[in-house]
Amino acid sequence: MNCERLSIRNHRHVIERIIIKGTLVLDTPTCLGSGDVEGDTDLVILRDSVEDKALLMGSSIAGALRNYLRDYEYGYNAEEICVLFGGQRSEEEGEQSPLIINDAISNTIPHVELRDGVKINSITRTAEDGQKYDLELLEAGTKFDISFELIIENNREKLIRELVIVLQGLESGKIPIGMKKQRGFGRCHVEEWQVWKFDLQKSDERLDWLNFEHWKLGLFSSYPIHKSIEEALGLFLDEKEDKRDRLTIHSTFTLASPLLIRSGQASSDKAPDVVHLKSRRNGEFQPVLSGTSLAGVLRHRAERIVNTLQKNTSIIDEIFGVDFSKDKTKKAKVSRLIVHESVIKKSNDLVQNRIAIDRFTGGALHGALFNEQPIFGSDKTELKLELELRQPKPHEIGLLLLLIKDLWTGDLPVGGTSSIGRGRLQGKTATITLALENKSWNITQASENEPLIIDNSEDLEKFVDALNEEVAA
Template identity: 60%
Template sequence: MPMERLKRQYQRHIVRRIIVRGALMLDTSTCLSSGDNDGLIDLMLVRDSLENKALLTGASIAGALRNYVREYRGYNALDESQLFGCQRDERDGEQSPLIVYDSISSDNLKAELRDGVKIKSITGTAEKGAKYDLELLEAGTKFNLCFELLIDEQDKNENILIGELAVALSGLQQGEISLGMKKRRGFGRCHVKEWQVWYFNLEDSDDRTAWLNFEHWCTGLFPNYPTYPSIQEAFEKAGIQLDISAQDKRDRFSIQAIFQLASPLLIRSGQDSSGCAPDVVHLRSHRDGQLKPVLSGTSLAGVLRHRAERIVNTLGKHQAIVKELFGFVEEDSKQAKASRLVVHESVIEHWADLVQNRIAIDRFTGGAYHGALFSEQPIFGSDETRLTLELELRQPRNAEIGLLLLLLKDLWTSDLPVGGESSIGRGRLQGLEATMTRQIPGEAIQTWTISQDGERLQVSEADADALETFVSDFSGEVAA
């Protein structure tokens, strides 16, 4: 750090302040847990100590924004410390000029419970002692966000700071930033629908007085102040000129595929959230004020990982590509790597549920077990039933894209069941339509479409051979 910055690192002379407020809404269930398991639930939500409301900490928001800006600017770009301050291991780093405030939910806390379990890849059964439960915030929960950007008189990169802040907040606005835990398994998706921006020039006496009289303690949006759906428009209306010169350098491959149910689907719910009598009901989650059946991202990711391991094992090669794709935790060496594959949660539309009675049979006598009668309520589909699977692979390699295409093929042809009780024919999907996009920094976005036309598969003619090239690269890399 330059000496002049060291001399004044504890005595910043703030000349301008920008205050931003936004109304954030959760689109999917969100796990805002502290990681403590002192209660009856393994992962409990963080609550406000005074009210029965959920707490969204400023550290969680800032961490998500920082990671988004890092991906947007490219992993090999300069560090984003200009806006978010130094890293934890930097002893002489600078303080962040951006203040991110804690946020409390507008309404009382509404939670739903989910169960999770680790599956053995060899046997396909649950691993002993690996079951856990977690508490989630319902979709539709609202938070009022507040940010404050401090601009020092010595800062010559004011436009860069404002531009990076606009990029980060645009990610929130467009729903490209997720919050909380298990973000890459469909939890924590959100968006901001309204913005308010104030610009104070503290070198001007009127603006200085206005900032002193500003209601800093107000936690929500100001009802008498104009709101804007776009953060760029809100900045411009506040008299702030944006200079967003940073190019989007995110490298992604995404799949959006529409399926219908070829057989009943059952993903066991940890709680009887619908109040039904059956012993086992399908997993449901709150969407638009209603309980709707969902295909959870954790279930789908587990199924995809197991099939990917099977494909690689069939070829007799190493599982490194699977670990790089789905993440891993090495307990012996304490090494861990997050998944680069984002698997979103899917809502099932136009469904029907029926109660089925079943009984356990003694394999020795062929008779029924005493007291082993139980009932289930799976999801049944029709010609109108639809669910959309969304997958996003970050920093992809061609071989990894090829493996994803093989997994999509198995789902499409009903060869890869999802959920429980696949041994009795449940959980099979039938592909209808899929759109795949490849975004490479500095290049035009490539798009492929696949649709089912009776017994024939229609593939877009635009560079269709590239899909086959991805699979060939996977086969060649694994074989190597």
């Protein structure tokens, strides 16, 4: 490049740089797929080629943060006006993002969980041909050392505010990463932060930035550690600034009958033929109700309700999304309903022996003896279900209320072998919240034989009426 071209080049006038490091911890199993289809499973995790540790791409973090910032500032599906991530791909003369996000590798060689899934026919309630898959997941508790660098030319206050928004969302567990986020995978939070500020208009701080050990992973033991990014950057957010329109349902259930969600991997050679799905949490395997299983059950029951009301099932696609690979007649659409994975606390594992019966002779089929290990509940058994619907409409809220009612009364079983009485839940408490309208309702039931106590039941009834009006329309 000659001197003349250098003189007319539009150089960036950087006045400040801020470096941020943190420790990100996975709260639920996470799918960081590599796209490689030649492994033992349909989808394997992305690994570092040198150390065989899990690799979290900076582009994956950036995409999750960018979407969250847009939703937080302007609401879902709004036009993007933020400056933190530069111009959009559609812009011919977009600007480079002032935020640099580095790739991160896990602190240790990760433990991997194998999960399998299958599409169930809503009419026959059996598995569809060719719709079985399996995938690798990073177990909960895996840690990554993440690193950011903010380059400031102008708009300092706006840049730092937007940076605090996205990092506070990451810190508090509001921003999942990886694949299948709508089904509970990829939830995470940040435990600790360290922040360095360099005023490049001062010669000594320019030298400090040049001598900074950018390559060093992890937190610096000789530098202050902050639990809150708001405190570290000196800017505190107002919760009222959040423009995300969403309905959240936090409910507590117990097991009214045994529950069996089949696991795709046996813990040992001597394990029963079928065991309940477990996930490693806090160093031990705990039984879970997966978000994929619960979402499938809710979708099938929603279809049944809508068909009974003689309404077009497009309302189901609007809530649960459309998978183009499974139905090429429809346009792909992401699910607006987020169904989180739930840990089942204080349950018991018992093995039951079963045998298949020949329907013609009435006798036992030869070689058809098998054993299963479902989980059984007690008075202390508890699982918390968490649902979130983005951009809720009144009739959609009404449909979700009917689904929660069916779960609550045990009319809607979850998991497998429901035909022999398994998978029934019993509701205990529920809190329903409409974020933008700042409204909430509480539902409690002390025991199965006690009456329901509902706050402002008339308001909830209006949502169900809206569903009936939608059907009439």
